[in-house]
Amino acid sequence: MVGMRDVAKEAGVSVSTVSLVVNKTGYVSDDMRAKVEAAMQSLNYIPNELARNLYRNRTNTIGVIVPTILHPFFAALTAHLQREFAGRGLKTLLCSTADAATGESEYVNMLQRHMMDGIIMTAHTEHQPDYWTSIRRPIVAFDRILGEGVPSVRSDHEAGGRAIARQLIDSGARHVVLVGGPRSQFTEGTTFPTVRYHLTVEHMLADAGIACDYVEAGAVTDVVAHEATATAIFERYPDVDAIVGSDVVAAMALQEAGRRGIQVPTDLQIIAYDGTMAAELAGKRLTMVRQDFPAIAAALAEQMDRQIEAENKPSRGSQSESAGQSGADDPVQLGQIVPVSFIAGETTR
Structure with a gap:
């Protein structure tokens, strides 16, 4: 050799x-x-x-922790992240917490032992903020707040919620059903991704005097439960005239409406949230809020680059210093926000 x-x-x-x-x-x-x-x-x-x-002192490997790759959103996000990191000469190591007995702990241990350069955390976590801030290695969160000094990137869910609510109000909706994850996760500083859009829609519809119910579809890892929930809505709320949920929920609701002879969008409006391949295969062009996966992946990679670069500076000795903590008004601290797009389809009036 x-x-x-x-x-x-x-x-x-x-x-x-x-x-x-x-x-x-x-x-x-x-x-x-x-x-x-x-x-x-x-x-x-x-x-x-x-x-x-x-x-x-590099491995050129970034860990990506997702709740599950069975869900279309995380499959799409993972694909874009892998493509983005590959373009930067980095490898991606994937961990699906739903399919790993040790959850994220094994990956955190690998990070602490310098077996990877950083972690992109996109899954719900039960760990308290001091757990994440004590790791003192490059970590970037997506759609969640892990703790002070840990930078984050998120989609502009408030804007997505406003676009949905405005569509429903302007089109004369009377009874809207929102479908999402466990309501118990709707707390301050939550790590539940789409809380902001659900709450925005609820508040705007309430102000407009439009009835709105929230239906739990189980954890994001339980895709089967999301499908079952979408079909059960029609039995539980026979007067529903608008359904808003993930791409999977929206696609299943559209198919169930067809089986029941319900005209979409004349009698029922359906809005999808995410804009993955699942929405494209629904059988009809869904109206949707599309998250910008390429921009999300680029923003996460850029934040990771900053963390790794800061860590390698001799003057930086801890994650709280190297993770972009430069003051309360630092945009990294507040979270980088990626715009979303509202795309009108064939399922709204």
């Missing part, structure tokens, strides 16, 4: 010079770099990636 010493001998330079070229650190003249690169090409030298990473 060809090593650095062989390259150094071929190029007529020192091993340390070859190391600087391979690891892209320190100053090497253009002429010297050209000699080393020519020697590497001549000898078909392939740098040892593990050794390079150890030299840099």
